Amino acid sequence: MSTKAHDSNHEDHGMGRYVAVFAALLVLTGVTVWTGEMDFGSWNIIIAMVVATIKASLVVLFFMHLWDEGPFNRLIFVVSILFAIVLILFVFGDLMFRIPGLLPPSIQENDIPKILESHHHH
């Protein structure tokens, strides 16, 4: 039962890999804050999610060793991500394409926030 493949993440990649990932995560945090304060319109959310996905992938693959993990454990994690995507896409699809009359009335027209500038942080 026990093979080398099962134990492959016991191979020691040393601290070098952790340091590199740590540095990349700090740089990407800077990038996401920097781009978050600029106005790209609807691209802001896409940029932020792409950067977050890269950061999360670095954490999962190298801090959490999924890169060196056996295929079964990889499969378990990937399947959970797929189900999360299915959950969000299907509910969101229902929301977008539902008969308009079934949504709460004039919800989008009511979405006009009244802001007092004195309370604003930035």
Add this chain to the structure above:
Amino acid sequence: MSSSEAHDSHNPYLAHHFDTMEQQDHAARLGMWLFISTEVLLFAGLFLGYTVYRWMYPNTYQACANLLSIPMGATNTVVLITSSFTAAWAHHCIKINQIKRGLGLLAVTIVFACVFLVVKYFEYSHKFSVGQLPGKWYSFDGLQAPGANLFFAVYFLATGLHGLHVLIGMTVLGIIGYRTIKGRYHGGNHVGVELGVLYWHLVDLVWIFLFPLLYLI
């Protein structure tokens, strides 16, 4: 890892229903990844709630995000990323039998977790004092919008559940430290440290998405 130990049937760390240490460690990691998958799905529900309400009230969500402090959120992001790094480092040290350094790094990781919670406390207390709260408790005069209380419902549920994970993670790291002091974890038996540290990385992972979604966009 030394393979001689793994094949030693008298290894005190090897449970009788496993043939080798490798097999036992493999089973332990499998269980941890199954648990992490349930955690992913737990938080997916909250991200779904965020997505739905953001789609309904895009302008309000943007206005509410502007009420959060980016410096505080960014500080906590750096704190958690650094703590993930020190946790990985701690495991590395225990794995190569640098027990004292490993314990020190576990302590540093727990201190970073405390810093995260202190920053969160200041953020929460500010929101409580100005009435940026979920549902019927929302009483903030500075921003009046039908979806604002929904934003803060998602904010408090998501950051609250994440904060609970920070507390549990700190406890897990503390238990690992205690067991390491007692001599249970070292180069010959460290999968317990590895799994506890995996949980801590999960805490970091969730925050990587919460920070941009709540504070930035």
